[in-house]
Amino acid sequence: MLTVSVISPEKTLFEGTVASLVAPAYDGEVGILPQHAPMMTLLGKGELRLGPDGADGRFQIAGGFLQVLNDSVRVVTENAK
């Protein structure tokens, strides 16, 4: 499982564990599964889907970055809904 937190300047929007996630990276969507290598990527505009088919939550985001380290994922963005 992945420990995910979605953080905006005003508050933490999501905190929990999911099986997988799909995020809109700057150059197209990127899927993250457990055991992913440490990674940092800029995010573009699009939908962040937590869990299979976005079952655990969906956010519209624009910009920011995503960080993966030891099965914990941080999505940090100024624009998230």
Add this chain to the structure above:
Amino acid sequence: MAKGRELKRRIKTVENTRKITRTMELVATSRMKRAQDRVASARPYARALGDVIAGLYSPDLADRFPLLRQPAQARRAAVILLTSNRGLCGGFNANLIREARGLLSRLRGQGTEVELHVVGRKGIGYFKYVGQPMATQRTDITDRPRADDASSLVDGLMRDFVSGALDAVYVVYAQFRSAISTPPTSDRLLPVQPPTRSGPLPDYLLYPSAEDILTELLPSYVRNAVYRALVETAAGEQGARRTAMKNATDNATDMMNTLTRTFNRARQAGITQEIAEIVGGAAALE
């Protein structure tokens, strides 16, 4: 008993004032609670951003980022002063203004030209009164600041800094240490002082590259610093108001006690005198 009536009237006035200050104290307490929560919930973002920038930054990159540019001599600087829109919060705004004036005269002493950006009716009122020109005046930021308020405040200044029209940007705000400690503080926003790294960075895959990520995130970092200053000042204002109104309520209580005591003494004196007169009159009849 003319004096008694006069005293009664004053007791009534103080009592009414105390009702108002007590209410304001309660309102400020509940607002402060919520403002404090906002300060706390802004922390994870700041930490996440700080971590990443500290991880990616290395001193040899400094020349390549306009926001990290270190001018040899600051010719023009901007100061953002955050104050509150409302008064009745003790020395809160006066302290902020004093801090800003100190910073202004320090910068001017170094031969820097300074433009002043003031947020909040209280600060604007003061600088209008002393006749100091302000570059911008804003009163539209509520006691629930949003991230957008921060970007509208600082984005223009970042552009000016990048183009070289400004060499430094400072912010003067109330740091929220606790409900009773909100010292006025001045921080330098630009050039950005990257946070220091603690320990080595794990071997990250970076997309597109460290440089591009930094280019994207440095402005966010500056905006976030302003956002934090805004929420801390908002929380500090409520804290200061609570303290001020608590003191006012306590003083009103003291005053009421003294006045009530004076009133009772005057009433008792009147009664005693009346009895003495009656006794005197009866004695004269015998």
